[in-house]
């Protein structure tokens with residue numbers, strides 16, 4: 103490997119700041135801001151935004167787009183009329199960490215002038231002018247405020263990721279922008295080419311008694327400024343979509359990143375990654391290392407192997423610390439990657455693509471990129487979600503290398519040949535082409551866009567996927583036979599949940615077990631409640647046994663939630679809330695429960711309790727009547743039922759697909775005759791997860807439009 107260039111920068115140290123440290127950190131941040139490539143074009147960019155309602159900005163990774171542009175716009179008066187600047191991110195981690203950084207740059211506490219909002223967590227206030235959020239969150243806001251009237255500027259960041267929410271948002275924003283510029287004192291001019299939202303907005307205003315919508319009628323809207331940004335997108339595609347919108351390219355990057363390729367193809371990516379990590383550690387100058395891996399399992403095995411190899415090195419070469427980051431990791435552990443390593447130590451961060459875009463991890467000088475990613479794909483015919491390992495796109499490779507070179511020159515080691523890079527696709531297949539569309543279809547319908555198939559998407563989703571989503575929404579009672587949103591559908595769209603879960607809450611209120619279903623749905627809405635580190639598999643399985651219900655995973659989740667809540671409430675009687683929270687985290691650790699997921703579930707629970715109360719649903723409990731609750735699960739999840747086959751496998755009733763119960767399920771060994779489940783994933787087999795035992799006759803009784811008595 104070529105030798106490391108001279109290194110003359112100092113690390114950030116956030117901890118234990120004195121007043122002197124604070125002042126010097128402030129000065130340092132000021133200096134860093136001035137040195138960013140984007141700072142040189144501040145005035146020009148602001149002028150471009152003034153002159154163009156839609157602007158596409160392409161600039162190198164780390165040039166300062168995400169952190170600086172909102173601050174420039176604020177400074178140059180784009181919030182003067184009371185509007186705020188909203189910036190969307192595809193990932194929660196990015197929304198949170200960037201907001202924290204910008205609040206620090208502005209010298210304000212997070213949640214005041216600068217804040218963030220993600221699903222179930224809102225760190226903003228009436229004073230917030232710069233709001234970072236996930237793209238999905240802004241989409242939900244549009245349901246309540248179809249003009250997105252509080253925003254003067256909306257920035258869609260990392261548009262190259264083409265998440266399903268970004269794609270839908272682009273279509274929506276395009277039309278909101280037109281509708282807003284044409285609304286004069288509340289009269290919406292519906293003369294929009296190819297736009298059904300102008301009409302949809304008008305219809306909603308006519309039809310609804312919602313106070314927020316009423317207020318739209320009397321408000322004159324300022325035009326909405328729209329900015330689409332990324333370091334790695336094809337500006338032409340976006341420009342064309344926005345009717346020839348202007349695209350500007352911000353040249354230059356703050357620090358160079360040298361890219362290295364292997365001389366020959368690597369057959370074992372894990373081994374190649376390990377060799378590279380140790381080459382960097384032993385041969386290169388200071389700086390931390392960021393390694394991209396495909397998932398928790400791979401991260402944990404690489405971590406183990408690093409520690410094994412470290413033990414074989416002389417004492418003086420062992421100063422290497424590992425930090426994993428993946429989405430189901432508890433958040434306090436996730437945040438550890440952002441902390442500086444102790445003096446003399448090198449930090450190796452083992453990450454999934456959660457750390458691929460937007461985030462800055464201070465100290466990263468080296469990126470190791472095997473060029474693989476675990477991607478979700480969806481087969482609309484079978485209703486199967488699969489996680490498969492695929493090669494990254496060029497855009498992703500560029501983003502990954504861009505995580506180095508943010509506070510000093512960097513190096514990126516791509517563990518494949520240059521010729522292989524040339525063959526990669528330019529960009530990743532948009533998510534809208536590879537996931538279940540029911541939620542999006544329901545949301546579009548709630549926004550008044552009935553003709554989803556002809557909605558002006560930047561790229562049309564597969565027709566079968568749309569038709570299948572409409573079909574399942576029809577079976578759930580959310581849309582009528584003539585393809586209109588039903589009253590139940592309207593209620594479902596008000597809940598920030600998957601349509602199936604929203605429907606489950608509505609059904610549970612009729613069954614008298616809404617209290618229990620609220621808990622089940624909150625627990626099902628978070629990633630892996632159980633934390634099973636590879637080296638403690640046995641202990642974690644034993645811990646699960648104390649909560650396990652023979653009836654299935656839903657009741658097991660209910661038991662976990664109730665036990666945690668009881669523990670917390672008892673603690674709160676004798677301790678402060680803070681101490682009780684701390685004790686709960688310890689309880690989680692002892693029981694191999696992911697405290698972050700549990701906290702998340704508790705937050706979701708509080709929010710959906712508020713939602714259902716606002717909707718006027720009765721929150722009654724079935725107490726210990728598990729039979730009633732399971733009947734309610736059958737009535738709610740009838741779209742995902744399966745029957746046992748003679749060989750112990752299961753046949754999904756609607757698709758005929760043969761599946762297995764996932765080993766993590768409490769019913770893995772019990773194998774009941776008939777089950778309902780919530781998740782179908784395909785890894786090396788097709789597995790169903792979150793499974794409960796039911797009686798087939800309940801399906802016949804409770805979902806007669808789909809099930810009949812079998813011969």
Ligand SMILES: Nc1ncnc2c1ncn2[C@@H]1O[C@H](COP(=O)(O)OP(=O)(O)OP(=O)(O)O)[C@@H](O)[C@H]1O
Nearest residue numbers: 163164165166167168169170203333460462464508
């Ligand atoms: N949390 C942080 N800690 C330290 N420095 C940071 C932090 N966030 C940003 N920076 C600094 O600000 C620079 C600009 O970051 P910013 O996220 O605005 O760039 P960007 O152009 O949006 O990059 P990308 O396209 O990769 O998202 C970084 O290169 C880094 O030097």
